[in-house]
Amino acid sequence: MDQSVAIQETLAKGENCTIMSPVPIHAVECVSLLNDVRESKLIGLVQQNNEHALFIYSHRRMAITADDVTLDDIIPISYDFSVVEVSSPDELAVVGADTRVRVTFLKEELELKLPFGSHTRLFLSEVNRAWSDVCEQYPKEEPKFDWLAKYRKMSKGLDH
Template identity: 65%
Template sequence: MDQSVAIQETLEREENCIMAVQCDVLFDDTTESRLLGLVESANEHRIFIYTHRRMAITADDVLLEAIIPISVDFAVVTVSSPEELVVVADTRVRISYKDEELDLKLPFGSNSRLFLSEVNKAWTQVLDYQ
């Protein structure tokens, strides 16, 4: 199911959700499920972070928690332990913006890889404009 539809319903007319991916946010000893949406508007990209009640089908299923601009202050890196590198596993990434960091676990699969690829493309566009 394409959860970007639920995100798109929450956006302004000039905003477009390129794609969405469900993930876990890693805290000290806990994880919480979130829905990430890569959103484009007026030549800028942002990652919208949503809490959700269940599989997000409509805007009623999500609640916007945070927005991270993709700018020169933005970075996303893959974080893996040696054990995770030897087996097929979920992808752990760290998103940072200015002084804030967010550790995520994206499910193994092509949707997560495509999401990260699209985020990388958006960040590369920012760097090209500099």
């Protein structure tokens, strides 16, 4: 089931949680590994014009509609953003192991465990492509992310 529909329902007109590659990649379910607390999350790459941001949601069950998700955080993909795969030697030795990534923006850091598979690989490559697009434009045209202001009240930890 494509859970990106639930994310799309939370977005304003002109904002899309859709990545068109050979296979449409919209959102990935993952586990947040913050302070040794594991929490299931839904993460979507959202685009508005030429700007992208990661929208991170909590969810009660399989996210089918906007009522099933709660916006936790938004991480703008700007020059100050990075996503890096991190793994222990034990994880590298296991074929089919989940993918662990560390996402950073300014002083904020988040570690996520994404499911093994091509869906995760395509999602991460689209996130990296969005970041590369920003780097090509910086500093000439730095993203402003004005469209994210309306979400500040809805999100728990969005103080960027």
